[in-house]
Amino acid sequence: MLAQEGSRGLTHRAVDAAAEVPTGTTSNYFRSRRALLEGLVERIGERLAPSEEDLRRRESAEPGPPLFADYVRDIVRRLMADRDVTLALFELRLEAARRPEVAAVLGAWQRAGFDADVAFNTAAGLPGGRREIALFHYAIDGLLLDRLTAPIDPDSSTDDAIDALVAGLLR
């Protein structure tokens, strides 16, 4: 709904209709708009998480820039494949610029995700610290926004862009 209608379309009643459940069901499970938003970002997190198999397969790999690039390509692949979820996240970010209650829920979730990324990277012995990982977040968000909307350079390869980012930004 967020991807297709934008954040203004997100109401308890619209969720009832989209999920084909009786009117009032969504309000029953998520009492407030804040609770609905929290349920939403939690579910987005689940849908975008790497699979157990994805993680296991990489556990034995050498922790260097190629493995880091491999993780980034995998993240981008998941976000591009789950196009509506990624667009929904962008919708929520813009809604956060308008509504402090959305900024509170989304901001807390995003900062926790960012801290977890930094911790994962350190635990896995991968290159790049907090500063570099922040740069990757910005660049990958911008790359996805470009590729999923109106690309500035449609004939260029997404993988080449990722490789160039890894080559340049990973110290």
Place this chain on the structure above:
Amino acid sequence: MLAQEGSRGLTHRAVDAAAEVPTGTTSNYFRSRRALLEGLVERIGERLAPSEEDLRRRESAEPGPPLFADYVRDIVRRLMADRDVTLALFELRLEAARRPEVAAVLGAWQRAGFDADVAFNTAAGLPGGRREIALFHYAIDGLLLDRLTAPIDPDSSTDDAIDALVAGLLR
């Protein structure tokens, strides 16, 4: 209106109301939604363009990475200062993912802007070609989206992020 209400709020009538002009005025000047969109992106371009003075001041500077960084900082400064215009552009990008007619207008405008950036860079003898400038577009879009919505690392400096991007991505 785009920044405050999202793209669903953008109608000829809503523009009449916001501009405090008689109903029908906007339709009179912009006959279709496409014409309204074209007028909008043209006006966004004007509002975000560097001033003559900005350009003149840099004309005599040595064309190297520090000058490139200076241009990027100036772009980010303008986009952050004109927050509503930048958010409006993000709204239009998400609307482009939903509506092909928006993707056509916005995509053409963005590709022309990107080509002009590459041509400006080359003419000014600045480092970085098409590929590097595309990476800067992605990274700066993501950085702005972060800073204007719910930042992942609110205490970090925007200028430091720009300097790290220039140090890493400019070949």
